[in-house]
Amino acid sequence: MYSFDYYNPTHICFGEGKIAELDNLVPPDAKVLVLFGGNSARSTGTLDEVKAALKQRNVVEFGGIEANPTYETLMQAVEVVKQQNIDFLLAVGGGSVIDGTKFVAAATLFEGEPWDILLSWGANVTQAMPFGTVLTLPATGSEMNSASVVTRKSLQAKLSFMSNHVFPKFSVLDPSKTFTLPERQVANGVVDAFIHITEQYLNYPVNAPVQDRFAEGLLQTLIELGPKALSEPKDFDVRANLMWVAAMALSGVIGKGVPHDWATHMIGHEITVLYGVDHARTIAMILPGMLDVRREGKQEKLLQYADRVWGINQGSKDEIIDEAIEKTREFFEAMGIKTRLSDYDLDSSSINEIINKLEAHGMTALGEKQDVDLAMSRKILERNL
Numbered sequence: 560m561y562s563f564d565y566y567n568p569t570h571i572c573f574g575e576g577k578i579a580e581l582d583n584l585v586p587p588d589a590k591v592l593v594l595f596g597g598n599s600a601r602s603t604g605t606l607d608e609v610k611a612a613l614k615q616r617n618v619v620e621f622g623g624i625e626a627n628p629t630y631e632t633l634m635q636a637v638e639v640v641k642q643q644n645i646d647f648l649l650a651v652g653g654g655s656v657i658d659g660t661k662f663v664a665a666a667t668l669f670e671g672e673p674w675d676i677l678l679s680w681g682a683n684v685t686q687a688m689p690f691g692t693v694l695t696l697p698a699t700g701s702e703m704n705s706a707s708v709v710t711r712k713s714l715q716a717k718l719s720f721m722s723n724h725v726f727p728k729f730s731v732l733d734p735s736k737t738f739t740l741p742e743r744q745v746a747n748g749v750v751d752a753f754i755h756i757t758e759q760y761l762n763y764p765v766n767a768p769v770q771d772r773f774a775e776g777l778l779q780t781l782i783e784l785g786p787k788a789l790s791e792p793k794d795f796d797v798r799a800n801l802m803w804v805a806a807m808a809l810s811g812v813i814g815k816g817v818p819h820d821w822a823t824h825m826i827g828h829e830i831t832v833l834y835g836v837d838h839a840r841t842i843a844m845i846l847p848g849m850l851d852v853r854r855e856g857k858q859e860k861l862l863q864y865a866d867r868v869w870g871i872n873q874g875s876k877d878e879i880i881d882e883a884i885e886k887t888r889e890f891f892e893a894m895g896i897k898t899r900l901s902d903y904d905l906d907s908s909s910i911n912e913i914i915n916k917l918e919a920h921g922m923t924a925l926g927e928k929q930d931v932d933l934a935m936s937r938k939i940l941e942r943n944l
Contacts, residue, residue, distance in 0.1 A: 560765055560766055560767040560770075560816040560817070561765060561816045561817065561818075562816070563815040563816045565811060565812070565815050566723060567703065567704075567726065567810060567811055568726050568728075569702070569703050569704075569726050569727045569728070569729065569730055570584070570728065570729040570730070571702075571703065571729070571730055571732060571806070572584065572729060572730070572731045572732065573732045573733075573799075573802075573803070574732075574733065574734075575733055575734065575735050575795070576733065577731050577732070577733050578605075578608050578609060578612050578693060578731055578733060579612050580612070580731065581609065581612035581613055581649075581691075581693075581731065582612050582613065582614055584691060584728070584729045584731075585613060585616065585647060585649065585691065586646075586647060587616070588616075589616055589617075589646055589647035590616070590617040590618075590619070590643070590644060590645050590646050590647065591613060591616055591617065591618050591619070591645070591647045591648070591649050592619050592620075592621055592636070592639060592640055592643070592645040592647070592648050592649070593606070593609060593610070593618055593619070593620050593621070593649045593651055594621045594622075594624060594636060594648060594649070594650050594651070594652075594656055594659065594660050594663070595620070595621075595622050595624065595650075595651045595652050595656055596622065596623070596624050596625070596626070596652045596653070596655065596656050597622070597623070598622075599695075599739070600622075600651050600652060600695065601622075603695075603736075603739050605651060605693070605695060605736055606620075606651060609649070609651055609693055613649075619639065619643050619645065621635075621636050621639055624636075624652070624655060624656045624659045625655065625710075626655050626837070626838075627655060627708075627710045627717065627831055627832075627838065628655050628656070628658055628659030628662070628708075628709055628710065629709070629710050629711065629712050630662075630673075630674065630677075630709055630710065630711040630712075631711070631712055631713070632659070633659050633662050633663055633666070633709065634666070634673065636659070636663045637663055637666050637667050637673070640663065640667045640688070641667065645688075646688070646689075647688070647689055647690065647691075648660050648663060648664055648688055648689070648690035648691075649690065649691050649692070649693065650690060650691070650692040650693070650727075651692075651693045651695065652693075652694075652695050652696065653694070653695060653696025653697075653698060653699070653744075653748075654696065654698050654699025654700070654701040654702075654751075655699075657692050657694070657699070657701040657702055657707075657727070658699070658701050658706075658707040658708050658709065659707075659709070660690050660692070661687075661690070661701070661705075661706075661707040661725040662676070662707050662709050662720075663688070664687040664688040664689075664690050664724075664725055665681070665684045665686075665687045665688075665720075665722065665724065665725055667687075667688050668686045668687060668688060669683075669684065671683075674711065676720050677709055677711075677716075677718040677719070677720050678718070679720070680718075680719065680720050680721065681707075681720030681721045681722040681725075684720070684722040684724050684725070685724070686724055687722070687724040687725050689728050690725075690727060690728065691727055691728050691729040691730065691731070692727045692729070692730040692731065693730075693731045693733075693736075694730055694731065694732050694733075694736070694802070695736045695737065695740075696737065696740060696744055696748060697732075697737065697748050697752070697801055697802040697804075697805035697806070698744075698747060698748030698749075698751040698752060698805055698839070699751060699755075699805070699809065700752070700755060700805055700806050700807075700808050700809025700810060701809075702727060702730035702732065702806060703727070703730060703806045703809070703810040704726070704809050704810055704811060705721050705722055705723055705724075705725050705726045706719060706720070706721045706809070707719060707720055707721075707725065708828070710831075710832060715832050715833065715916065716832065716920060717828040717829070717831060717832045718920070730806075732802050732803075732806070734795055734798040734799040734801075734802050735795060735798070737798045737801075737802065738792060738793050738798065740792075742789055742792075742895065743837075743895070745788050745789060745792070746785075746789065746839075746894040746895045746896055747837055747838070747839035747840065747896070748801070748805060748839070749781055749784075749785040749788065749801065749894055750785075750839045750840075750842070750843050750891055750894055750896050751805075751838065751839040751842070752777075752781060752801075752804055752805040752808040752809075753778060753781050753785075753808075753890075754823060754824075754839075754842045754843070754846055755808040755809045756774050756777050756778055756781075756808045756813065757778070757820075757823075757846065757864075758819060758820045758821050758823060758824060759774065759813050759814040759817060759819055759820075760774040760775070760778075760813065760817075760860065760864070761820065761850065761857055761860050761861065761864055762817065762818040762819065762820055762857065762860060762927040763818060763856065763857065763859065763860060763927065763928075764859050764860060764863075765816070765817055765818065767816050767817045770812075770813050770814070770815070770816060770817050771863070773807075773812065773813050774813045775864075775867045775868055777804050777807055777808055777813070778868050779868060780800060780804050781801070781804055782868070782890060784797050784800055784801055784804075785801075785890070785893075785894055786893060786894070788801055789894070789895070818927040818928075819927060820925075820926050820927045821925070821926075822849060822925035822926040822931045822936075823842050823845045823846050823849050824842060825917070825922050825925050826841075826845050826849075826913065826917065826922075826925075826936055826939070826940070827841035827842040827844075827845050828841075829913050829916040829917055829920070829922075830844075830845075830905075830913060832916070833909075833912055833913065833916060834903065834905065834909070836903050839896065840896055840897070840903070843891045843896045843897075843898050844897070844898050844899060844900055844902070844903070844943050845939065845940075845943060846887065847884050847885075847887060847888045847898060847942075847943065848939045848940070848941075848942035848943035849939050850880075850883075850884050850887070851884055851942055852935065852938050852939045852942055853926070853931070853935075853939075854877075854880050856928065856930070858876065858880070861880045861883060861884075862876060862879055862880065864883055865879045865880065865882065865883035866879075868883075869882070869883050869886045871883055871886070898943070899943060899944065900940065900943055900944050901944055905944075906944070907941075907944070910937060910940045910941060910944075913936075913940060914933055914936060914937050914940075917933060917936055918933055922936075
């Protein structure tokens with residue numbers, strides 16, 4: 560196991576009715592900017608509940624943060640913060656709203672062009688505004704980490720950044736707030752969390768059994784509860800456990816001391832920007848081919864994954880790996896998520912566009928060993944046609 564530092568200061572407030580705790584979590588004299596996405600936060604009553612919990616605090620609203628938060632929209636929020644003298648941010652929504660709020664928190668106090676935050680992966684962030692979150696869509700783990708992904712429409716670029724300055728001060732997780740989610744969003748959340756885990760687990764062994772067993776347990780939980788979340792949408796225990804799995808998948812715990820991949824995500828980001836396909840669906844269409852093409856470098860962990868997660872241990876090594884990859888694809892399909900580029904009307908010409916964007920954004924050496932070059936990325940995409 561590699562050496563590591565682990566830091567996570569986010570206060571998690573978990574359970575039904577916990578939005579009321581905002582009165583204790585937000586400074587009493589704060590002027591709060593509440594950031595949210597579309598109309599669902601308002602139509603479900605969550606926004607009113609949040610405002611009631613904030614009581615007599617001065618509250619300003621900023622809605623319209625996209626499912627893939629854009630630099631253009633977020634810079635409008637930065638202007639609101641400055642003009643209104645906001646001193647606390649509160650994200651109400653899923654990972655996109657929280658990611659966007661992290662960028663607003665950093666960009667507001669940044670000296671220089673805020674886009675440079677993304678270009679430097681956050682290395683130049685030295686301070687950020689305080690903020691909290693009220694999670695309504697479990698998927699990305701953004702409520703408990705220091706990472707953010709932002710899209711700049713004008714450049715067709717989707718980039719990420721990380722900084723210890725953008726950990727949420729707190730996150731309120733009320734599983735009952737997920738009961739009204741559309742089935743598509745629930746499925747996306749399950750698959751997104753699943754692939755977050757595999758990006759940190761399906762690499763190469765470094766004698767880290769704690770992280771391995773933790774990752775395997777989280778994967779098994781998603782496999783068990785994912786279909787139930789679709790068939791039993793008001794089951795509180797199912798939604799509660801899924802909410803916690805999604806947070807744990809990217810809280811940093813399972814990724815410490817082990818290699819990370821993220822090639823699937825980097826390729827998926829380009830597909831989302833180019834064609835508007837949901838993030839979770841892009842990575843679901845990439846992962847099976849990614850594992851197939853890179854089976855030699857990942858062989859030992861793929862065999863472990865097959866055995867411990869799927870119970871597959873009979874046959875040759877290639878047969879076991881084939882079956883594990885197929886089981887993974889079948890799980891995504893069972894969640895209602897298609898796993899081929901052609902399912903989204905993408906073809907060989909689309910692959911050329913994706914490869915061109917990867918090259919333009921410097922994504923030419925991906926993966927835990929940085930051996931996923933453009934030629935391999937093309938092979939992976941072709942394997943998933």
